[in-house]
Amino acid sequence: MGMIYLMLIVSLCIAAFFLLFFLWATKNGQFDDDYTPSVRMLFEDEPKLKDE
């Protein structure tokens, strides 16, 4: 039975971690712009030329 208590607490902690993670992401602007990044990743990076 003691195991269940432990698992409950652990699962709650994991959920709380995801809540904090969500808040951190929101504050950092992860959800500000939902279009531009999807286009940006398609742009070709030009091969970096070495300095002659």
Place this chain on the structure above:
Amino acid sequence: METCYHCGDELPNPSIHFDKKEFCCHGCSNVYALLNNHALKDFYQFERTPGNKPKKGRSDKYQFLDIPEIRERFIQFEDDHIVRVCLSLPSIHCTSCIYLLENLSKINSHVRSSQVHFAKKEATIVFQKDGFSLSELADLLQFIGYEPDFGRKSSAKGTKISFLLKIGLAGFAFGSIMLWSAPDYFGITLDNVSFRNFTAYLSFLVSLPVFLYSANEYYLSAYKAIRSRSINLDVPITLGIFALYAQSTFQIFTQQGPGYMDSFAGFIFFLLIGKWFQNRTYQSLSFDRDYSSYFPVAIHRLTEKGIEIIPIEQLKQGERIQVRNEEIIPCDSLLLSDEAQIDYSFVTGESEIITKKKGAFIYAGGKLTGMSIELQVKSETNRSHLTQLWNETKDKKEANPFVRYQDRISRYFLLILLLVALVSGIIWAFLDPNKIMMVIVSILIVACPCALALSSPFTLGNAMSVLGKNGLYLKNTNIVEALGEITTIVFDKTGTLTDPLAYRLEYSNSVMQDEDWRMLKELSSHSTHPLSKLIHSNLQEIATGIHMESFQEWKGKGIEGKLNGADYLLGSAKFTGVASTKWKNGSVYFTKNGELLQEVHFTSAFRTEIPEILQQLSDKKLFVLSGDDSKDLDKLVSLGFQAEHCFFHQEPKDKALFIEAKQASGEKVLMLGDGLNDVGALGMAHVGIALSEDMFRFTPSSDAILDAHHLRLLPQFFQVSKYAKSVLKICLAFSITYNLIGLSFAVSASLSPIVAAILMPISSITVVFLSTALIHFKYWRSI
């Protein structure tokens, strides 16, 4: 049709050849050359003809950005080496735009980095201070076709972080509580009392922040409604929340069971998601522009020392200022120059350009066309005639708010709810007095109108996005409902019924010699002035092939050409030296040896789709209010308006008063306008729609912005609104059915946490699914 490789406009004849491509103007080919030189050819790979045609501007157009007070308004961050600015670039429209703007550093090495926010149409640009300035950055952006809009204030953040925190907390509590309630759902009752108590207390703890924080908007709204002696849907919701929470807490602390905490948290979670869905708005549009975004940011002030640039707020009465071609008159003032030609069409609705003489009083807001002038300031911008009008009508609408359908029915809902609770309380007093409290609380819990509260945001939100796809952008979802109730439509004439980009040409003298017609065509083809271009394209059937002996263009005045010894002039009255014969204003004159041959008159043409629209709107009363004189009355009647419904010489204030009078007689009025003269009327009407040729330029404050290319869909917009209303009713019927099922459990004193936990999400999800499916199924392709 041959189109420009850069901007996609129709190619003129002759077009510009460069690098085996064809361009419509030097602006476009210059941008192409610039991109080519900096290995940014990919710009043309993502989309066909992605470019914006660069506008020509004076080289000192952005000089004002180097004035410290003005400069710091646009700067986000600055240290000794770099500056970060966030600029609004309304012409951002496609993938290639993002590519080009984010590679700005390749074009100019002073730019360190740039990042585009597509939805807001903004770019955040970091550049080196050393050898580069904000005005040079603005010049560069203008050169490549992205003219920054300095009048627009950076928009507020889309959704507030605190709101997302509320949703997150509720979701967290919902999921967690369901996890340890799962055994209950499957009918497994654990004998272990201490474990049951442990999870019950845990539920209480986790849902506490949901009760105190996540749901607080509902309490506040209900409190406000009750205090103003009205009922909105938040009142029964708050009642349900309190009953649910109190009952559960009581059960937990008396150790009778786990309570309804999972339902409670889930309930708040769904409600908040509905609210979030409803509040999604168009980030790149501003519906509430104030006068300051119409007027220029900076002014050229004349002092003894010469011309200096100052912010518009520092302008004082009595000072002298200079206004240049295409600039807006910033304040009510006296004209010191000899003559000024001012275009007031946006302010008063008068379509013709007005000529003022020295010493005349000039109202703010007009646009100068032609030579630059000197003015003496009579009153500062914020006290001008125009801004006062603006502020006057701004708050009138708030006094008469729109009552939403869901709030209207919530009155009955609450009444019936209380009645049911009372009756069942009385009945149970005879059956089993111990259960009275429990039954009443269960009724309040189960009747909590969660699905009801979700039907409206999802139905109207989906309808709003359908309208948005078709060119009508609404400020909020209430407008969807209001649209369906419209009985009267009032149109502005200039710019709304007429197309500001299309002109109709009239000739005073139709019996001109063939040689003279050909000369007129030849002369007009040699000028880049927009009016000569119009003449040239209007004379397509006239043969070409005349060789002039000499030819000269006088910038801003006219063109002169010689043929067979005769001297031909094409230009303004002043340039050609003749007096107008037929029309007062808006004409171009064509003379031969000083003798008037032809007067070409330009009038704006009505939009071609108007008759069709009017026919479809025959069930509504249609009016025209025009700031112009009645010269177009016959045309309006032929379009389909009734002559007694057309009013002319309407001052901005008259328009607002007209609408107020109509509303007083019980009409629901929609105002469709485009200019500043309509601001009062747009604010007064139940629904004020601003028509705009270019969505992201200045529009007067309004409830909705309609893309002028989609004007023909106006009748369909009403259909969408009516359909949304029917969908809303279907959803309400569904949610009330669920409430009735729940009530039957509650009244019979058999509502268990499991029933509540199943019923609530199912009803909410059905309603959300139903409203989304019904609306998008009908309008998934077009309206």
